[in-house]
Amino acid sequence: MPMAAQDIVRLIQEGIxxxxxxxxxxxxxxxxxxxxxxxxxxxxxxKVQQHQMVYNALGGRMGGVLHALKLTTMAPKP
Structure with a gap:
């Protein structure tokens, strides 16, 4: 069963x-x-650490419920 986009957003925002x-x-x-x-x-x-933070926030769903996620991560610009 696919994962809904709003669930991905929620998990990332809860984890980060x-x-x-x-x-x-x-x-x-x-x-x-x-x-x-x-x-x-x-x-x-x-970038590796940033992506690891996102994957950790997703709680092991990558490769399972969430098949593929292309990530672009960054800190806000001052």
Whole structure:
């Protein structure tokens, strides 16, 4: 069963408080998404660390309920 975009947004925002999240359903099938996540918590972290934070917020759903997620992550610009 596909994962709803609003559930992805909710999980990321719960796991990374203050994060701004934009989701795009790439294939219209609820299985292939692109997410842009902007969070102050990403400041000073590498892209790998930022992506790990998002995956941790998703609680192990990647590769299961959530098939594919293209991530763009960044700290807010000052």
């Amino acid at each position: 408080p203050g994060a701004r999240v934009e989701i795009e359903d790439l294939a219209g099938d609820g299985d292939h998404y692109a997410a842009t996540v902007v969070a102050a918590a990403f400041a000073g972290k590498s």
